[in-house]
Amino acid sequence: MSTTPDSAVRTYIEAHKAAFLDDLADWLRIPSVSADPDRSADVRRSAEWLAAALTRTGFPVTEIWDTPSAPAVYAEWPSGDPDAPTVLVYGHHDVQPADRADGWDTDPFEPVVRDGRLYARGAADDKGQVFFHTLGVRAHLAATGRTAPAVNLKLLIEGEEESGSPNFPALIKARADRLACDAVIVSDTGMWSEDTPTVCTGMRGLADCQIDLYGPDQDIHSGSFGGAVPNPAAEAARLVAALHDADHHVAIPGFYDGVVELTDRERELFAELPFDEARWLRTARSYATSGEVGHTTLERIWARPTAEVNGIGGGYQGPGGKTIVPSSAQLKLSFRLVAGQDTDRIQRLVTEWVADRIPAGIRHEITFWGATRPCLTPLDHPALQSVVRAMGRAFGTGIRFTREGGSGPAADLQDVLDVPVLFLGISVPSDGWHSVNEKVELDLLLKGVETSAYLWSDLAETRTTGSWKQT
Structure with a gap:
């Protein structure tokens, strides 16, 4: 031209x-x-x-x-x-x-x-x-x-x-x-x-957060109190387990609303690239691919929204055992977003989802950092x-x-x-x-x-x- x-x-x-x-x-x-x-x-x-x-x-x-x-x-x-x-x-x-x-x-x-x-x-x-x-x-x-x-x-x-x-x-x-x-x-x-x-x-865009969970006012004896009071570390694990369904879809209600789906032509163009999955796995220092069912690896990392657990912790982490119900636990989550998703809305959906899953006796705080739009x-x-x-x-x-x-x-x-x-x-x-x-x-x-x-x-x-x- x-x-x-x-x-x-x-x-x-x-x-x-x-x-x-x-x-x-x-x-x-x-x-x-x-x-x-x-x-x-x-x-x-x-x-x-x-x-x-x-x-x-x-x-x-x-x-x-x-x-x-x-x-x-x-x-x-x-x-x-x-x-x-x-x-x-x-x-x-x-x-x-x-x-x-x-x-x-x-x-x-x-x-x-x-x-x-x-x-x-x-x-x-x-x-x-x-x-x-x-x-x-x-x-x-x-x-x-x-x-x-x-x-x-x-x-x-x-x-x-x-x-x-x-x-x-x-x-x-x-x-x-x-x-x-x-x-x-x-x-x-x-x-x-x-x-x-x-x-x-x-x-892709990004929204990431930290979720702090609080139970007893201090670590308490698991023999005297375990099984009778809520455990913040266990609740953190339940949140992580509930984040995806069996097909690795993000299970937060409304998370996919508005997502701009790949066209057939875009999927064809991705498939034409000389992608070596085994080599990619070596670069990722990983041993198997995993992710949302129905999408290729390139589609998952380029064009699909994700939720990742960046960190999880709580309770005793030292050598040997320490039989306690911990007083607190923490999660760090990140969400990669694609066209059609609004960062403010995703933050609201995540906040509501967490609040709905927290049982009585557990206090929580959720903190989002700066968001980037797709x-x-x-x-x-x-x-x-x-x-x-x-x-x-x-x-x-x-x-x-x-x-x-x-x-x-x-x-x-x-x-x-x-x-x-x-x-x-x-x-x-x-x-x-x-x-x-x-x-x-x-x-x-x-x-x-x-x-x-x-x-x-x-x-x-x-x-x-x-x-x-x-x-």
């Missing part, structure tokens, strides 16, 4: 890739670990470095947005065309902790290129995937002869994603007018494999198809579809800005996010650059055909 010349894009990338990689290496040397208070100055230095780099790239507006914790970087580059769509790219510049003593082959903050791979903390998650847009937009301009992108291009690169984005929802609500756009591109995700390029179409972009969404076409041109092959089983801040952008969220990532599972020897495959990184270069013209042309509003 796009008229951006492929050969011109590739020629530009080839001529500038060395300088691009040198710049990326400079950024990777900054240990922007948001979880470490001693690195707060480095996180700010990372934001300042990126803001300067975006200015050099050509963005006429670059700003550092402070939060109560780590700073975010905002940039914008108007198209100059009053009819052009506005696209916001999201990523993050903070990284996970890393130290040579953890088992790294080299210093994690001294980038090393070896066997076509760039090793450094943040190479894939997420500095490399943020930075490929800088060369991508310059290649786009060079190939089209434009002086500004074909879309109104905005970037929001946060500084505390690896710490759970505690201030991100408040930031985007406060800055919603500046962030207004027609679509969001999230470059903080990956592909199925090097041989199977894919586009992610959604992420997000999903339909396969036929025109903006998603632009991403697919741009990736297909860069990779020279058909693009398949995945989802993410985890949760992230993308849903906050979708909810606050009321726009579709699209995912563009080139990382692969072997890149070792959050692990030792994190790396990015250089050929895939440059494919990300090329995809970015094609994308802006395609989105501009696609936007003229109809609305992009989330359906």
Whole structure:
């Protein structure tokens, strides 16, 4: 669909890739670990470095947005065309902790290129995937002869994603007018494999809680009182046993109401992926699959809601026996949610379900932590198809579809800005996010650059055909 010349894009990338990689290496040397208070100055230095780099790239507006914790970087580059769509790219510049003593082959903050791979903390998650847009937009301009992108291009690169984005929802609500756009591109995700390029179409939401159960005012003798007073540890076990039915469906009434079911086409596309269940089990350090009857493993982790027991405890846990009725017990539960489920409603349903099952003589408290909403972009969404076409041109092959089983801040952008969220990532599972020897495959990184270069013209042309509003 796009008229951006492929050969011109590739020629530009080839001529500038060395300088691009040198710049990326400079950024990777900054240990922007948001979880470490001693690195707060480095996180700010990372934001300042990126803001300067975006200015050099050509963005006429670059700003550092402070939060109560780590700073975010905002940039914008108007198209100059009053009819052009506005696209916001999201990523993050903070990284996970890393130290040579953890088992790294080299210093994690001294980038090393070896066997076509760039090793450094943040190479894939997420500095490399943020930075490929800088060369991508310059290649786009060079190939089209434009002086500004074909879309109104905005970037929001946060500084505390690896710490759970505690201030991100408040930031985007406060800055919603500046962030207004027609679509969001999230470059903080990956592909199925090097041989199977894919586009992610959604992420699950999350609601998690702690349930504290209280019985006697202190631990009491099980011989004198056991069997005659309620036991909070036993009640915790009963709650866990009642959480699922025999087919591993979540047994909380109303839990599945509104769930957007997989279409037959989506199930077919999942089934086409080269999924090796035995290998997946080895990665999971597990010995058998288990889950909701009637769904495959990929469907269970990508497109179905779940309830998991994250922890259960109560009473005596030391060596030997101690014959007591414990005074308290505790459960930690998490619920992964899919499109059509509302986090507030799920929290209410769980609260009511727990209250209905607690017997007299047991007091309980339930505490929910921050909730993340699910997000999903339909396969036929025109903006998603632009991403697919741009990736297909860069990779020279058909693009398949995945989802993410985890949760992230993308849903906050979708909810606050009321726009579709699209995912563009080139990382692969072997890149070792959050692990030792994190790396990015250089050929895939440059494919990300090329995809970015094609994308802006395609989105501009696609936007003229109809609305992009989330359906």
